[in-house]
Amino acid sequence: MKPASFDYRAPESIDQALELLNEHGDTAKILAGGQSLVPAMNFRVLQPSMLIDLNRLKEMDYVHEDECLHIGAMTRERTLEFDGHIATRSPLLHEAVPNIAHPQIRNRGTIGGSIVNADPAAELPVLMLALDARLKALSSTGERWIDAQDFFVGMFTTALGPNELLMEIEIPFPQARTGWSFMEVAPRAGDYALMGVAAWVTLDENGSCRQSKLVYLNAGDGPIDAKEAAQSLVGESVDEKLINTVATHASEKEINPFGNIHASPEFQRHLAKALTIKALKQAVERAGTTQ
DSSP states (O other): OOOOEEEEOOOSSHHHHHHHHHHHHHGGGSSSOOTHHHHHTTTOOOOEEEEEEEETOOGGGGGESSEEEETTOOOOOHHHHHHHHHHHHHHHHHHHGGGOOOOOHHHOHHEEEHHHHTTTTTTHHHHHTTTEEEEEEEEEEEEEEEEHHEEEEEEEEEEEEETTEEEEEEEEEOOTEEEEEEEEEESSSTTTOSEEEEEEEEEEESSSSEEEEEEEEEESSSSSEEEHHHTTTTTBBBBBHHHHHHHHIIIIIOOOOOOOOOOHHHHHHHHHHHHHHHHHHHHHHHHHHOO
């Protein structure tokens, strides 16, 4: 199929992009990598009156660090996979990115495009929540920072206003003695995952859990933060029995998978439990060796 007719603009500056958003609002769509938007337009699931192409805005494509990691919204997923700053400063993000689709998709797809698309089965929204990221939104009236936990408000829905652009992602560095893990199960490499989990654990000097996080993909109408399960690890010496208890609670009480043609909700819960057990074991092991 072919998309419905639309106007096309490729602004040369961020100010021009914001002017176009102010003028066209909800009837316009932002074109970043286009890996989700263009197929949706071809099937006429989306029929915007205008595309605002950000690919000329090179100032939105960067990775650098100071007290934390800063990533421009137009940074390609391929960059996330190979950039040295990310490999050393955000190992969970570095480990998870190769699970996103195929290399051809990652060559064009952007971190901002995936985040704003807010697909419940996508990896990057889950990682933003797991990493306690902050996201900078810009409009013609000013900028604001949004915590990841407040950014994702439903299926394919975020807290961005119709006249706002996502400009930057800010990710804090992990603390000492923090271990991480990202695991997912998909029908084939590159397919959407049936279930996935991002996990990290920070241990104190005695080997007890000081902080932890468990966030699931394809487990509800957005990234699902299993706060109760993660909190039950805090203050405890993490052993196999506790990990099994935590995985059971998260998979039975805190996620709400919808099921699909490949897996029933019950099977997705089974996968969530199995992946949580493996991910927590790996995260705890890594935390014990990470200074």
